[in-house]
Amino acid sequence: MNAFDYKKVITKIPHKPGIYQYFDTDNKLIYVGKAKDLRNRVASYFVTDRMQNAKTRVLISKIQDIKFTIVNSELEALLLENNLIKEHQPKYNVLLKDDKTYPSIVIKNEPFPRIYGTRKIIRDGSKYFGPYASVGMMRTMLEMIKDLYPIRTCTLQLSKENIQSRKFKVCLEYQIGNCKGPCEDLQSKSDYDQNIEDIKDILKGNTSTVLRHLEDKIKDAVTHLDFEQAHHFKQKLDKLESYQSRSAVVSSTLNNIDVYSIATDSKHAFINYLKVSNGSIVQTQTIELKKKLDESDEELLLLGIAEFRNRFQSDAKEIVVPFKIEFEDSNLNFIVPKLGDKKKLLELSEKNVMFFRKAKLDQYEKLNPELKTDRLLSQMKQDLHLSELPRHIECFDNSNFQGKYPVSAMVVFKNAKPSKKDYRHFNVRTVEGPNDFATMQEVIERRYSRVLNENQPLPDLIIVDGGKGQLSSAVEILKKLNIYTKVPIIGIAKRLEELYYPNDPIPLYLDKKSETLKIIQQLRDEAHRFGITHHRNRRDKGTLVTELELIEGVGPKTAESLLKYFRSVKKIKQATLEELLEVVNLKQAQALLDYFGSGKE
Secondary structure, X not given: OOOOOHHHHHOOOOOOOEEEEEEOOOOOEEEEEEEOOHHHHHHHHOOOHHHOOHHHHHHHHHOOEEXXXXXXXXXXXXXXXXXHHHHHOOOOOOEEOOOOOOOEEEEOOOOOOOEEEEOOOOOOOOEEEOOOOOXXXXXXXXXHHHHHOOOOOXXXXXXXXXXXXXXXXXXXXXXXXXXXXXXHOOOOHHHHHHHHHHXXXXXXXXXXXXXXXXXXXXXXXHHOOOHHHHHHHHHHXXXXXXXHHHOEEOOOOXXXXXXXXXEEOOOEEEEEEEEEEOOEEEEEXXXXXXXXXXOOHHXXXXXXXXXXXXXXXOOOOEEEXXXXXXXXXXXXXXXXXXXXXXXXXXXXXXXXXXXXXXXXXXXXHHHOHHHHHHXXXXXXXXXXXXXXXXXXXXXXXXXXXXXXXXXXEEEEEEOOEEOHHHOEEEEOOOOOOOOHHHHHHHHHHHHHHHHHHOOOXXXXXXXXXXXXXXXXXXXXXXXXXXXXXXXXXXXXXXXXOEEEEOOEEEEEOOXXXXXXXXXXXXXXXXXXXXXXXXXXXXXXXXXXXXXXXXXXXXXXXHHHHHHHHHOOHHHHHHOOHHHHOOOOOHHHXXXXXXXXXXXXX
């Protein structure tokens, strides 16, 4: 197979907006992309390998042909890219994980149009509204329309000729008041069409126009002393106002605005869409995208915008987004609000997308627990700026009591879970007094000298409990052992949960709700628990031995032998002379009895 000569192809690509397509050796489409400058974008793929991630390098290795299509604007390129991805589903493109067909409300293109719910979009001139996120939402809307306006449900061909020739008879729907009988010319076409226009306004969220129309009808009926008709219109007005009050009203000044937000992790992206019309949220939906090439949030959000604008036939020119987007189109105005009603809308969208993301990930992780582990480790790698996934983490903590009985503890997490069989205690040997820095140096040196001597694998991350001082002490030993460049190390300070890096005076602050911070806190707290338990045991043992050594004739070794035999000072106090003689001589036994005042023979 001949090597693909990309340089020759790139010279033929113009500096214009459009979409580009990559094909493999079987002439199969493997990737579709958009660009405002086709040549520059395509050329950017063929830079030095080190500039690309692994997935992109695999894609580039499979390219054997490049085709492109020029369009008039970046918006056209975005929409065309979205359509081609949905049609061909190329292997390396973002995958829209949403194969459901959502219901819509259709107003048929026919005389005296019918209105009903459908999942099929037929391009016959009919008007479609939606799609709706659930069938329940659609049915609620249809029921309200039915209560407000008597619309026919039959499938009769109500042409002018058929009506004039008296071809049809009214049915039960007319008898019970659900239809005004246009089939027998009992309702004029103009009256029916006015109802349809009102219904269109309601479905678009423009209820204010319909309310004004009903108010005019009421006034007109009252003027003509037709109070029964006025009461009929008043009932419709009350129902419509009741429906409007249940809508999420944002601000009466906002109209025809699209709001988008995005939440991502290493493998998925979730995009929420809110449609605002006449001050109310009239549509909302969230979609999931599966990443393929480590796409940026901006690229993913633009794909989501194209999908939603196509799905909901949106013509909004004002688009609220969470961050600045490099996208040039005179018909679109991207806004990143800082405060006010639009900021509140964006925050509402972000709440929705975060809730949807959590629900989806919980569902995936329940089915496959390994997904949660991989996601957590990927998040930690990203948050802590690591080069490898931190599958093996070791955390150190020191404990002492007024400089006495100094101990250290090391806990190990593997795949974000405690590995208790790898926990270690260290009784500090070379440090006297409360010197936390020297204690950290001794423990780090003892631990990793042994790891190197026994050819054990180094951890993917070392965490020390403490700030700059403890971290610097540990770094000094890692340099001494020539492993400083082989394993990353950070320190966590308790007060504000700052994370310190070597040679960086400015700490890293993670979100208090961050899963990465929670794992680090769990490591720190577990090391503290494990260390303090050992420290208390050692301190208690030391305190008890000291009390026994106060007795004349009882030295450290004798005290240790007594505790080993009797297990506690309480049992030593209760022991008889014969029992004490099992461990010590007669003089020592008598001294013990005298000290504890038992007086037993």
